Amino acid sequence: MKQISDNFIKDAIQYLASAKNIVLLSHKNPDGDALGSGLALYQYFKEKKISVNFVLPNQLPDYLDWMPNVQNVITYNTQKELALKVISQTDLIIMVDFNHSSRLDKMAEIVLESKAPKIMIDHHPYPESISDILYSRVSASSTAEMVFEFITAINNGEKLSKEIAECLFLGIVTDTGSFSYNSSNPFTFEVVSELLKSGIDKDFVIDKVYNNHSHSRLRLLGYCLNDNMKVLPELSTAYIYLSQADLEKYNFEPGDTEGFVNYPLSIKGIVFSAIFIEKDGYTKCSFRSKGKFPANKVSGDHFNGGGHLNAAGGESKASLKDTIDKFERVLPEYSNFLNE
Numbered sequence: 412m413k414q415i416s417d418n419f420i421k422d423a424i425q426y427l428a429s430a431k432n433i434v435l436l437s438h439k440n441p442d443g444d445a446l447g448s449g450l451a452l453y454q455y456f457k458e459k460k461i462s463v464n465f466v467l468p469n470q471l472p473d474y475l476d477w478m479p480n481v482q483n484v485i486t487y488n489t490q491k492e493l494a495l496k497v498i499s500q501t502d503l504i505i506m507v508d509f510n511h512s513s514r515l516d517k518m519a520e521i522v523l524e525s526k527a528p529k530i531m532i533d534h535h536p537y538p539e540s541i542s543d544i545l546y547s548r549v550s551a552s553s554t555a556e557m558v559f560e561f562i563t564a565i566n567n568g569e570k571l572s573k574e575i576a577e578c579l580f581l582g583i584v585t586d587t588g589s590f591s592y593n594s595s596n597p598f599t600f601e602v603v604s605e606l607l608k609s610g611i612d613k614d615f616v617i618d619k620v621y622n623n624h625s626h627s628r629l630r631l632l633g634y635c636l637n638d639n640m641k642v643l644p645e646l647s648t649a650y651i652y653l654s655q656a657d658l659e660k661y662n663f664e665p666g667d668t669e670g671f672v673n674y675p676l677s678i679k680g681i682v683f684s685a686i687f688i689e690k691d692g693y694t695k696c697s698f699r700s701k702g703k704f705p706a707n708k709v710s711g712d713h714f715n716g717g718g719h720l721n722a723a724g725g726e727s728k729a730s731l732k733d734t735i736d737k738f739e740r741v742l743p744e745y746s747n748f749l750n751e
């Protein structure tokens with residue numbers, strides 16, 4: 412069941428034919444799909460002996476430090492000179508798992524100014540036109556699923572190496588919550604089936620994703636659910652929040668709060684959950700929902716964000732308390748979605 416278009420592949424192959432220095436890019440605060448998609452392409456070009464660099468706006472989460480080639484990723488916030496150098500020298504940019512330049516954070520300007528042709532592969536809705544060619548498929552479980560199609564197509568259908576398959580499997584697993592959402596299309600399982608044929612250790616990857624955290628992260632989760640969760644049964648909503656002081660008390664490391672937002676959804680009758688995290692000068696918001704409740708609409712309407720129907724992110728310039736007050740105030744606007 413092929414999804415990627417022949418035209419996209421034809422154009423991409425043409426760009427790749429003349430590319431000598433490829434730069435891969437993904438979004439700030441990279442998750443498993445961002446890293447998995449980028450590292451799979453990194454490994455692929457390395458195998459093909461094509462010079463490649465993978466640049467991210469900021470630090471990767473500790474729990475993904477076991478991934479192949481992770482030590483070669485360039486992070487703009489700590490290696491600005493090197494990042495600028497490789498971007499200035501590249502003759503082809505491939506962007507994965509984001510579709511808006513704001514997701515590149517402080518790198519956005521230099522990337523947009525680059526004369527190098529740009530290829531974008533992504534599954535978020537409403538892509539901004541910042542690439543020469545675009546493979547956008549909102550129905551995809553993950554960008555990793557699309558990168559699988561891409562690599563398979565440009566590699567004449569040859570079987571992928573174990574390293575590539577491992578990265579792609581990680582992306583699919585993390586973006587579907589281990590196949591609990593975004594994964595009803597049989598195509599996703601066809602891709603997974605192919606990845607397993609490449610010899611990956613499925614249990615190893617899942618263990619690394621879910622059982623590879625610090626003890627303080629588990630204590631932070633326990634504290635957050637016990638002391639900082641509010642349930643609004645009449646709106647089928649529950650939310651949690653964390654202040655800077657909370658994060659400091661539990662030795663917060665990047666990636667520690669990944670997945671926290673899903674916990675309130677495990678309460679019977681709750682279809683919408685949110686987490687609000689106090690950051691330096693702003694409040695980070697994440698939203699999750701079940702069924703038709705539009706997490707992306709709430710975020711787009713009020714929290715400068717967007718994303719998928721059931722998973723969206725956003726941010727607010729207001730304080731933690733004011734952001735939460737606003738959330739409670741606007742929530743009744745969406746009660747019509749509760750009866751669907």
Ligand SMILES: [Mn+2]
Binds near residue numbers: 534586
């Ligand atoms: Mn993704």
